[in-house]
Amino acid sequence: xxxxxxxxxxxxxxxxxxxxxxxxxxxxxxxxxxxxxxxxxxxxxxxxxxxxxxxxxxxxxxxxxxxxxxxxxxxxxxxxxxxxxxxxxxxxxxxxxxxxxxxxxxxxxxxxxxxxxxxxxxxxxxxxxxxxxxxxxxxxxxxxxxxxxxxxxxxxxxxxxxxxxxxxxxxxxxxxxxxxxxxxxxxxxxxxxxxxxxxxxxxxxxxxxxxxxxxxxxxxxxxxxxxxxxxxxxxxxxxxxxxxxxxxxxxxxxxxxxxxxxxxxxxxxxxxxxxxxxxxxxxxxxxxxxxxxxxxxxxxxxxxxxxxxxxxxxxxxxxxxxxxxxxxxxxxx
Ligand SMILES: C[S@@+](CC[C@H](N)C(=O)[O-])C[C@H]1O[C@@H](n2cnc3c(N)ncnc32)[C@H](O)[C@@H]1O
Numbered sequence: 205x206x207x208x209x210x211x212x213x214x215x216x217x218x219x220x221x222x223x224x225x226x227x228x229x230x231x232x233x234x235x236x237x238x239x240x241x242x243x244x245x246x247x248x249x250x251x252x253x254x255x256x257x258x259x260x261x262x263x264x265x266x267x268x269x270x271x272x273x274x275x276x277x278x279x280x281x282x283x284x285x286x287x288x289x290x291x292x293x294x295x296x297x298x299x300x301x302x303x304x305x306x307x308x309x310x311x312x313x314x315x316x317x318x319x320x321x322x323x324x325x326x327x328x329x330x331x332x333x334x335x336x337x338x339x340x341x342x343x344x345x346x347x348x349x350x351x352x353x354x355x356x357x358x359x360x361x362x363x364x365x366x367x368x369x370x371x372x373x374x375x376x377x378x379x380x381x382x383x384x385x386x387x388x389x390x391x392x393x394x395x396x397x398x399x400x401x402x403x404x405x406x407x408x409x410x411x412x413x414x415x416x417x418x419x420x421x422x423x424x425x426x427x428x429x430x431x432x433x434x435x436x437x438x439x440x441x442x443x444x445x446x447x448x449x450x451x452x453x454x455x456x457x458x459x460x461x462x463x464x465x466x467x468x469x470x471x472x473x474x475x476x477x478x479x480x481x482x483x484x485x486x487x488x489x490x491x492x493x494x495x496x497x498x499x500x501x502x503x504x505x506x507x508x509x510x511x512x513x514x515x516x517x518x519x520x521x522x523x524x525x526x527x528x529x530x531x532x533x534x535x536x537x
Contacts, residue, residue, distance in 0.1 A: 205236075205267040206245040207346045209299070209338070211260045211376070215241060217520035217532060218260035221380045224534075225254040228386045239340035240301045244270065256350060257408045259379025263351040265336060271343045274306060274314075281318045281345065289335075289347045293327035294319060296335045297348075304339035311337055315345070360403060366431050367424030372400035373462055373498075379404040384518065384534045385496035387458035394444035394487065395463045399425030405460065406434030414439040415450060445482035447490045457493040465500050465528060481508050488512050491537050501529035509535055 210218035219235065222243055226233040233247035244267055245251070255264045268284060271277035286294075296312040296319070315337060316326055338344040357379075358364070362372035373381070382391060382405045391405040396414035398421065406412045406429060414437065416422055422441045429437050442450045444463070463483060464476075480503055487495060495514065499505050506516055518534040 206247045206249075206251060206255075206264060207267040207336075207338075207344065208243045208245065208255065208258070208264040209262040210241050210243060211262060212241055214260065214377075214520060214522055217380060217384075217522075219243060220518050220520065220534070221258060221260050221383045222255070224384050224386050225257060226251060228388065229254040239338070239342055239344065240303045242299075242301065242338045242340055242344055244344070252349060257379070257383055258352060259357070259376040259383065259404065261352055263336075263348055265346045265348040265350070267344065267346045269345055271345075274308070274311070274343070277311075277337075277343045277345065278314060278318060281315055286319050286322050286324060290319070290324050290333040292332035293325045293330075294333045294335055295326060295328050295331035296337060299336065299338045301338060301340045303341055305341055306339055306343060308337070308339045308343075311339070311343075360400075360432065362398065362400065365398060365403075365428045367398055367427045369398050369421075369424070371464075372398050375400065375404060378460075378462075379408075381460050381462075381496045381498070381532060382408070382410070382458075384532070385458035385460045385494040387460070387494075390457060392447075392456045392459045392490070393461045394447055394459065394483065395461050396425050396439065397421055397462070399428045399439075401460050401462065402437065403428060403432050403434065406437060407432065411436040411438075413437070413451075413456070415442045415444055415447070417441070417443055445479065445486045447486040451490050454490065455492045456490055458496070459487050459491050459494075460496045461487075462498045465530070477503060480505065484509055484512050484514070488514065488537050493536070495535045495537070496532070497535070498530050498532050501531055505531075505533065509533075513537055 236246050237244040269280045296316045334348040336346045357375045360375040378401045390411040392413040393401045394415040402412040419441050514535040520532040523529050
C-alpha cells in the first residue's frame with residue numbers, strides 16, 4: 205500500500221489527479237480511503253514513476269499501517285520489522301491534520317522509542333529514513349519517498365518566465381490538468397498563450413503541441429519552453445476553432461487547455477460562448493482520448509459538450525476571485 209498527502213486548496217481535484225495517475229499506471233490501482241488530506245492507495249512501488257508527476261500533492265510514500273487508537277498503533281509498531289524500511293538512521297515526523305481526533309503530542313517520542321528498541325538510531329537533522337505519522341480520523345504510519353517542493357513549482361510561476369503575461373495558470377494547477385487528461389505521450393493546447401500548460405506537460409516527458417491566434421504568444425511560448433529545457437514541441441499560429449485544418453492527419457490522445465475568459469483582446473473578436481462551442485467542436489474532431497479544460501462557471505458547457513458527443517467524467521469548482529469562478533472539466537470523446 206502507498207499513501208499521498210494532497211494539497212488543501214482544491215482537495216477534490218487533487219484527489220482526482222491521484223486517481224487519474226493510478227488509472228494510467230495500472231487498472232488494479234486505486235484510492236481506498238481518504239482521511240482529510242491523506243489518501244491511502246491500493247498500489248505498489250511501480251506507481252512511483254507516475255506519482256512523481258503529481259502537481260497538487262505534498263508528498264507520497266509507502267503506507268505501513270493504520271490504527272484507530274494509539275494503543276493499536278504502538279502494538280502494530282512493535283510487531284513490525286523496521287529493518288525492511290530503515291537502513292541507517294531514522295526520524296519520526298508527525299502531521300496533525302485539522303480533523304485529528306487523538307492526543308498525539310507524544311507520538312513521535314513513543315513511536316521513535318519503539319523503533320529504536322529494534323536497534324535503529326535517531327537522526328533528527330539528516331535521517332536516512334523519514335517515518336511519517338498522520339493524525340486524522342484514523343492514525344496512519346508510512347515511510348516518505350518523495351516530497352514536492354513548493355520552490356520547484358514557484359520557479360515556473362508566470363512572472364518567472366522569460367515571456368510573461370498575467371493570463372497563465374499557476375504551475376501546480378496546470379500540471380494537475382495535464383495529469384487529469386491521462387496523457388502518456390503527447391498533449392495539445394489549442395489556446396496555449398504563454399505555454400504554461402505545455403511547460404508542465406513537457407517537463408514530465410510528453411511531446412507538446414501548441415496553437416494560439418497571436419504570433420507574439422507563439423514566439424513567447426517558444427522562448428518559455430526553451431528556457432525550461434523542453435525540446436519536443438511543435439507550436440503554430442492558428443485558430444482553435446479550425447484544428448483539423450492545422451492538423452490534417454493527426455489525432456491527439458490528450459488535449460489540455462484554458463480558453464480565454466475575458467471580453468478583452470484575448471478573445472480574438474469572437475463572442476465568448478460562440479468561441480467555446482466552436483472550439484469544443486473542433487477539439488472533438490482531432491481528439492481520441494481525454495480533454496481537460498477550464499471554463500468560467502457561468503458558461504453552461506455541459507449541454508454543449510454532450511451535444512457534440514463528449515462524455516463529462518469529472519468536474520471541479522474553483523473560486524479564483526470575486527469576479528471569476530471556474531470549473532475544471534475532464535471529458536472523453
Ligand atoms: C487564458 S489564455 C491561455 C493561457 C495559457 N494557459 C498560459 O499558460 O499562458 C487564452 C489564449 O487563447 C488565445 N486565443 C483566443 N482565441 C483563440 C483562438 N480562436 N484560437 C487560438 N487561440 C486563441 C489568446 O491569444 C490567449 O493567448
